[in-house]
Amino acid sequence: QVQVAESGGGVVHPGGSLRLSCVISGSDVSLSTMSWYRQAPGKERELVAVIFGGGVIDYISSVKGRFTISRDNAKKTASLQMNSLKPEDTGVYFCNWINDEGNFWGQGTQVTVSS
Numbered sequence: 001q002v003q004v005a006e007s008g009g010g011v012v013h014p015g016g017s018l019r020l021s022c023v024i025s026g027s028d029v030s031l032s033t034m035s036w037y038r039q040a041p042g043k044e045r046e047l048v049a050v051i052f053g054g055g056v057i058d059y060i061s062s063v064k065g066r067f068t069i070s071r072d073n074a075k076k077t078a079s080l081q082m083n084s085l086k087p088e089d090t091g092v093y094f095c096n097w098i099n100d101e102g103n104f105w106g107q108g109t110q111v112t113v114s115s
Contacts, residue, residue: 009109
């Protein structure tokens with residue numbers, strides 16, 4: 001059974017930083033596409049950052065220069081370093097892995113940016 005779990009969310013002031021972590025078990029991730037999504041209250045889930053199996057990385061424009069996605073295939077983990085956080089970054093952040101075995105989601109972790 002494949003399991004995905006995020007951690008690292010919390011409450012932070014504008015300008016602060018958080019580091020989200022994601023761990024997957026039960027699946028080979030070496031060729032997986034790994035993504036972070038977020039869902040703000042009343043809005044649809046949106047893709048924030050993606051790192052493909054070959055290492056190519058992309059971000060939505062609103063987080064470029066502030067967020068950094070990374071992964072460790074050997075440890076089956078991924079992270080999202082978030083700096084210079086803004087209130088509009090508030091939402092539930094989800095970890096997603098896609099490979100030949102399926103499309104796997106975590107339960108999400110809440111990030112709140114508020115003064």
